[in-house]
Amino acid sequence: MFEWSEEQVAIRDAVRRFIEEEIKPNVDELEHGDTPPYEVIRKLYRTFGLDSLARDGFKRQLERKLSGAARPPRQEGGGNAALTLIPIIELCHYCPGIVTALGVSTGLAAGTIMKGGTPAQMERWGLTLLTLETIGAWAITEPNSGSDALGGMTSTARRDGDEYILNGSKTFITGPYADTIVYYAKLDDGSDTPLRQRPVLTFILDSGMPGLEQSKPLRKMGLHSSPTGEIFLTDVRVGSDRLLGESEGQPGGREGSESAKGNFVTERAGVAAMSLGLIEECLKLSVQYAKDRMLWERPISEFQLIQLKLARMEIARLNVENLVFRHIEMSAAGKTLTLAEASAMKLYSAQAASEVAMDAVQLFGGNGYMAEFRVEQLARDAKVFQIYAGTDEIQVTHIARDLLSR
Numbered sequence: 001m002f003e004w005s006e007e008q009v010a011i012r013d014a015v016r017r018f019i020e021e022e023i024k025p026n027v028d029e030l031e032h033g034d035t036p037p038y039e040v041i042r043k044l045y046r047t048f049g050l051d052s053l054a055r056d057g058f059k060r061q062l063e064r065k066l067s068g069a070a071r072p073p074r075q076e077g078g079g080n081a082a083l084t085l086i087p088i089i090e091l092c093h094y095c096p097g098i099v100t101a102l103g104v105s106t107g108l109a110a111g112t113i114m115k116g117g118t119p120a121q122m123e124r125w126g127l128t129l130l131t132l133e134t135i136g137a138w139a140i141t142e143p144n145s146g147s148d149a150l151g152g153m154t155s156t157a158r159r160d161g162d163e164y165i166l167n168g169s170k171t172f173i174t175g176p177y178a179d180t181i182v183y184y185a186k187l188d189d190g191s192d193t194p195l196r197q198r199p200v201l202t203f204i205l206d207s208g209m210p211g212l213e214q215s216k217p218l219r220k221m222g223l224h225s226s227p228t229g230e231i232f233l234t235d236v237r238v239g240s241d242r243l244l245g246e247s248e249g250q251p252g253g254r255e256g257s258e259s260a261k262g263n264f265v266t267e268r269a270g271v272a273a274m275s276l277g278l279i280e281e282c283l284k285l286s287v288q289y290a291k292d293r294m295l296w297e298r299p300i301s302e303f304q305l306i307q308l309k310l311a312r313m314e315i316a317r318l319n320v321e322n323l324v325f326r327h328i329e330m331s332a333a334g335k336t337l338t339l340a341e342a343s344a345m346k347l348y349s350a351q352a353a354s355e356v357a358m359d360a361v362q363l364f365g366g367n368g369y370m371a372e373f374r375v376e377q378l379a380r381d382a383k384v385f386q387i388y389a390g391t392d393e394i395q396v397t398h399i400a401r402d403l404l405s406r
Helices: 007-032 038-047 052-069 079-091 096-116 119-129 254-294 302-332 341-367 375-386 391-406
Strands: 136-139 156-160 163-174 180-190 200-206 213-214 228-240
Touching: 007 079, 007 156, 007 163, 007 228, 038 052, 038 096, 052 096, 052 119, 079 096, 079 254, 079 302, 096 119, 096 136, 096 180, 096 200, 096 254, 096 375, 119 180, 136 163, 136 375, 163 200, 200 228, 200 391, 254 341, 254 375, 302 341, 341 375, 341 391
Parallel strands: 136 180, 156 180
Antiparallel strands: 156 163, 163 228, 180 200, 213 228
16 A cells, blocks of 8 residues: 555545534634633544444444354455544644544443453444544553553552442543443452552443542643543542452453553554644645745745755655555555554554654744744644653664564
8 A cells, every 4th residue: 555545535635624613713722721722522423423433333243242253354445543643643733632532432442341341241332432422531540650551550449249349540541531441450369468569450440430530621732632631540440340350360350451552553553644634634734834935035945945845854754654554555465563663653653743744944044933834833742752652762662572572
């Protein structure tokens, strides 16, 4: 695959029209945090029938779970991956934060439940998350764990008869407006096993449960259109019906760490698509500005240092686009990225997006530092690509460990 198909271009253009009409006029409200992004995301889903597609997909997945059938191989053509990534790329031309809010709710929260949950849990929580009737949060990061998300986790789940009592806190969570929270905690079984070595359990929580507190949105550098906050649990009592898989031996139970790692691969591939959208927009804005901006009675596009910046942006765009297309082709062939491949893809793409955005600010000069010119926002948004879904440093370790283990 070296370019979008005619069908994919038609979908891309339709998404672009929606963004121009529904998102572009409201960017300021979204970016200032005055307007949560969920209503415009729901409208996107309704407009393109994504809510109906989600219901159909949910029905098929539930039937497979009930029958015990294995998941069928993906169809040729990479349609599913492409259809998922095209809106991500296009949304990142204006509001990368919307993609984060959407991806966490439907991809991480709903995805975890659909992969590891029982049929009853899928019906209780999965469908409404997939259709965005409810909003989900994926709560794994803690104030003192950061990149050591699983090993450094201190949230605990203590057995109490047939129930569990949960305590702990999470941060950097898209949780201020969440209805459903997928919460990771270490099993406290009263043994002498060090906390670091205890199994990770996964629970499904609802907003408003006694002892569960969701903070207001935190102020942050970028991604203002994605509300980020903290979650605090104090003696939150839950039944086994809220333990993912309803058994400590199920994928949601003692294998909760594997569930989290699988989500890391999905998340990192998504960051590459986000990076591509941001790079495309920075390049488009920079080319136009270089043609229009006059200096010494000449457009700055005639200066070689400006041309160098534009050339570097185009090189980055081509490289990241190739990585995204490779992912689509692998998906079409029924193959999944290894953790090392996803890490390499994310590492390069995130660094490229950040460098391109800062080059765009530099090219715009003083105007690039002003909020009126959108490269300022895109530069702030791009930086988090090198931090969330695993920092640059963590990606390096995952790549190296895979190479050295062969």
